[in-house]
Amino acid sequence: MHYLTISFTHKNTDIKIREKLSFADETKKTNFMCTLQKSPFINETIILSTCNRVEIICSVSECSESIEYIFTKLSELSHFPKEDLEERADVYEDNGAIHHLFSVASSLDSLVIGETQIVGQLKDAFKFSVDNGFCGQKLGRAMHHTFRCAANVRASTDISKNPISVSSVAVSKAKELLGSLENIEVVVVGAGEMSRLAVQHALTSGAKVTIVNRNLENAQKLADEINSCVSVAPYSKLSDFINKYQVIFSATGAPHSVITNDMIEDVSFKRYFFDIAVPRDIEIDENDKISVYAVDDLEEIVTANLALREQQAKIAYSIVGNSTVEFFKWLQTLSVDPIIKQLRDKAKECSLKEIERAIKKGNLPLEYKENVEKILHYAFNSFLHHPTKTLKEVAEKPEADTIVQSIQEVFDINEDVTKRINMYKCEYQMGMMEKNNEI
Known part of the structure; x- marks a missing residue:
């Protein structure tokens, strides 16, 4: 696999x-x-x-x-x-x-x-x-x-x-373009998570927000959860709002465009459309009074964010590298074949010890050793036949992990799995060295 x-x-x-x-x-x-x-x-x-x-x-x-x-x-x-x-x-x-x-x-x-x-x-x-x-x-x-x-x-x-999120970055871009969103009328199209974040960040920036959504009930629910000052409007009013307000954020999740050229009217003020949906919600022509920003247009402000978080990202990558190594180490311990082999080996080891002890104490003649070993071998094989069959049957089921780990604990089976010395292990070690140097 x-x-x-x-x-x-x-x-x-x-x-x-x-x-x-x-x-x-x-x-x-x-x-x-x-x-x-x-x-x-x-x-x-x-x-x-x-x-x-x-x-x-x-x-x-x-x-x-x-x-x-x-x-x-x-x-x-x-x-x-x-x-x-x-x-x-x-x-x-x-x-x-x-x-x-x-x-x-x-x-x-x-x-x-x-x-x-x-x-x-x-x-x-x-x-x-x-x-x-x-x-x-x-x-x-x-x-x-x-x-x-x-x-x-x-x-x-x-x-x-x-x-931060794509939505918060879009709101930051709007603030940068207008200087401030204080008391600016903002339209948010959609009522999903991206829209929720856009509404929250716009409100924090002092904007007045109206949510437009196909399902008015969902829009009202979102507005009630966030702030009683948020207005809602039916989808049929979308054309009116995009021609009335200066800033529009759209994140509907629709499979097609929801704001198109035929909906745009000529107005005297500059409008800023932020399309934070994929597939894109907005398909309109730009001109001196209309600017459209899609997800990929927000990268410049994200680059500044990246610089601020770069050091924390190094530590995070060290955790990811270690987690990758540990995951594959853990996977190896879950294979049923090694577990079955170790169960048989443990049974064989115990039986041989008891045979040697019996011989030393004089309870078993040495010439019987080979025959007794064979008898015990067949007995343990017979005893382990059903558990072996059951383990192989459950190996592909979700509960297999729990069963295997329980068997390891009950029978004290600790498989010695060699750690993978690979790029991820090196990445972890390098990250930890950097972290220690900071301290």
């Missing part, structure tokens, strides 16, 4: 392609995951799709065949040439796949280093796969350790102190 991740992010793929690869629509995601399951090499799948990334996370029996199949199907889905997708994507296998997954969850690979949304997005992606039968024991193990690693990073560093 191998871990495999194919990654399209803001670092390697522009927004025009990312939105074609986006799986914001659950039906589209389900259909594509069903397609992947048809491959004889792909066993489990999780798809993480956000405004900044699309990650295809799999457990596979063979990497090269799986990679070829995934790129072929992504090309058919997106209508982009397979070669172009292969050139852009980052492909991670085994240790690399787990290290990347841990880094993503720890927000070290995010457009906004230290942002806190990514863990929730990963949990949603994991739950979706589990609920729909695309995720089992192998990816389940990886994801539980992923969340543990991310929690460790947050607890051990200040990387998420004063947390």
Whole structure:
């Protein structure tokens, strides 16, 4: 079994392609995951799709065949040439796949280093796969350790102190452009998590906020949760609001544009549209009175943020490196074959000791030693036959980890697993040296 991740992010793929690869629509995601399951090499799948990334996370029996199949199907889905997708994507296998997954969850690979949304997005992606039968024991193990690693990073560093997000960066950009948002009328289109954050940061900046959403009940619920001063409006009023107010943030998660040229009227004031959705919500022409900022346009302010958090990121990467090493060490201890072998070896060792003791005490003639050893060997094999069969049967089930660890504890089996001396171990050691030097 191998871990495999194919990654399209803001670092390697522009927004025009990312939105074609986006799986914001659950039906589209389900259909594509069903397609992947048809491959004889792909066993489990999780798809993480956000405004900044699309990650295809799999457990596979063979990497090269799986990679070829995934790129072929992504090309058919997106209508982009397979070669172009292969050139852009980052492909991670085994240790690399787990290290990347841990880094993503720890927000070290995010457009906004230290942002806190990514863990929730990963949990949603994991739950979706589990609920729909695309995720089992192998990816389940990886994801539980992923969340543990991310929690460790947050607890051990200040990387998420004063947390920021794409939404907060968009609001900061609006403040930079206008000088201040104090008493500025702001429209937020959508009522999801990105919209929630945009509303919160706009309010903190002194803006007056109106939420426009297809489902007015959801908009009102969001407004009530955040601040009683937030207004809501039905989606039918969207055209009126985008031609009335100066600042518009849009994050609907719709599979198509929601603000288009035919909705735009000529007005006397300058308007700023912030499209923080993927696929993009806004498809309008820019001119001297209209500026549009998409996710990829916010990188300059993110770069400044990165410099501030760089030192904390080094410590975080050391934690990720160590967590990667420890995960594979732990995986090795869960294989049932070594457990079965050690159970048999332990039984053999105990029986031979007792035979030697019996011979020394004169309770067993030496000439009977070989026959007694054979009898005990057959007896233990017979005794361990059913446990061996049961262990092999449960090996692929989620409860196998608990069973194996219980057997190790009950029978005092401590497998000596050699640590992997690899780039991740080195990364951990280097990070710890830097941390100690700071102290």
